[in-house]
Amino acid sequence: MIKTYLVTGGAGFIGSNFIQYILNKYKNDIFVINLDKLTYAGNLNNLKSVEKNKNYVFVKGDICDKKLVANLFKKYNIDYVVNFAAESHVDRSINSAEEFVTTNVYGTFNLLENAKKAWQTGEDCYKAGVKYLQVSTDEVYGALTEKESSFTEKTPICPHSPYSASKAGADMLVKSFYDTHKMPLNITRCSNNYGPYQFPEKLIPLMFIKCKNKQQLPVYGTGLNVRDWLYVTDHCSAIDLVLRKAKPGEIYNIGGNNEKNNLYIVNYIINYLSKHFDKTISPDLITFVKDRKGHDFRYSINSSKIQKELGWKPEVSFEKGIELTMNWYLKNDKWIKDVLDGSYKNKTT
Numbered sequence: 001m002i003k004t005y006l007v008t009g010g011a012g013f014i015g016s017n018f019i020q021y022i023l024n025k026y027k028n029d030i031f032v033i034n035l036d037k038l039t040y041a042g043n044l045n046n047l048k049s050v051e052k053n054k055n056y057v058f059v060k061g062d063i064c065d066k067k068l069v070a071n072l073f074k075k076y077n078i079d080y081v082v083n084f085a086a087e088s089h090v091d092r093s094i095n096s097a098e099e100f101v102t103t104n105v106y107g108t109f110n111l112l113e114n115a116k117k118a119w120q121t122g123e124d125c126y127k128a129g130v131k132y133l134q135v136s137t138d139e140v141y142g143a144l145t146e147k148e149s150s151f152t153e154k155t156p157i158c159p160h161s162p163y164s165a166s167k168a169g170a171d172m173l174v175k176s177f178y179d180t181h182k183m184p185l186n187i188t189r190c191s192n193n194y195g196p197y198q199f200p201e202k203l204i205p206l207m208f209i210k211c212k213n214k215q216q217l218p219v220y221g222t223g224l225n226v227r228d229w230l231y232v233t234d235h236c237s238a239i240d241l242v243l244r245k246a247k248p249g250e251i252y253n254i255g256g257n258n259e260k261n262n263l264y265i266v267n268y269i270i271n272y273l274s275k276h277f278d279k280t281i282s283p284d285l286i287t288f289v290k291d292r293k294g295h296d297f298r299y300s301i302n303s304s305k306i307q308k309e310l311g312w313k314p315e316v317s318f319e320k321g322i323e324l325t326m327n328w329y330l331k332n333d334k335w336i337k338d339v340l341d342g343s344y345k346n347k348t349t
């Protein structure tokens, strides 16, 4: 039986990788509807490889739009909802948080409500084989000191930024639809992703582009904040597994067991580009700038639950992942140029 996916935010970084991953894996056994508002972060150039695929359709729209989401459930026999759609950048949420609350909290509610209406067959009973998956983040757990142990699924939620607070709010709503209505769903909480198609406001693509152009590299504060980096296709494989195999109501942490501080990452990019692109690129480009407000010191994920219960493990080492990422950005000048000059916005189908 063909499985029909409603993927939201599929024109963004992880969503576009996920759509390519599942179409490649399941081929004619799936049909994918990509619902994306095309905010500044949505880029249809990310989906060129699938845009003519007969098992894929793009719908421009907002997850907060009640009528549109209801109509999608009427038009298609949706089995899976995978909600990537979000305002995702911490710095933007510090400058202005409204869109974060609207999309991340209300948008999630609207998807849940419509999925419940479409799927419920009786009290606490749902159509067979359906599932809602909320793509959440390790940032809902807050921050760790250098010595504290990694976040587990039992770590209390304690978000600090408006971004992570809005994601935590969404998680609570999703959980409530399981606790109250027994809706078949899961939540995944992943650490920092990197890889192709990441919008260059995030650390790795931002530093790559600036470094290649020999511009100053703005490192916040001391540069010693730690993130747990995971190559994006490893996140995709984990989501795929949770969607198809996990028991409803469960939450899974996903992480690369790969903690690095920001200075390590920036120096890695400098060394890579000086070796493979221009010998004169050097650490002199590093510039320490004012710290991010409320900057979380360290994230670290304990992903033993998904490893033990579902047999997931990350396949791509940090060295391999960075090489794949740097080579992708080096080969995709046009993608970068279109993002930087804004012409990616002209592509609407």
Ligand code: NAD
Binding pocket: 008, 009, 010, 011, 012, 013, 014, 015, 035, 036, 037, 038, 039, 040, 041, 042, 043, 061, 062, 063, 064, 083, 084, 085, 086, 087, 088, 089, 103, 107, 135, 136, 137, 138, 167, 189, 190, 191, 192, 193, 194, 199
């Ligand atoms: P992104 O910012 O690259 O993409 C977000 C996508 O959502 C864009 O295509 C945008 O147009 C779309 N969108 C935004 N508001 C929308 C709305 N109201 N309706 C429909 N579409 C809308 O984000 P990303 O980095 O790909 O992250 C995807 C998801 O994964 C987010 O929920 C994020 O919280 C989560 N996450 C990200 C990371 C990471 O490292 N990037 C790690 C863990 C979890």
Ligand code: DAU
Binding pocket: 088, 089, 090, 091, 136, 137, 138, 139, 190, 191, 192, 193, 201, 202, 203, 204, 206, 218, 219, 220, 221, 223, 225, 226, 227, 262, 292, 299
């Ligand atoms: O942990 C998962 C989260 O990872 C996701 O939920 C978010 O959507 C995603 O944006 C990411 O959040 P971060 O804030 O960790 O990612 P960002 O790339 O913005 O920053 C990574 C680290 O680098 C952080 O400590 C801040 C620092 N930084 C970032 C930028 C953009 C700098 O030092 N300079 C910069 O210019």
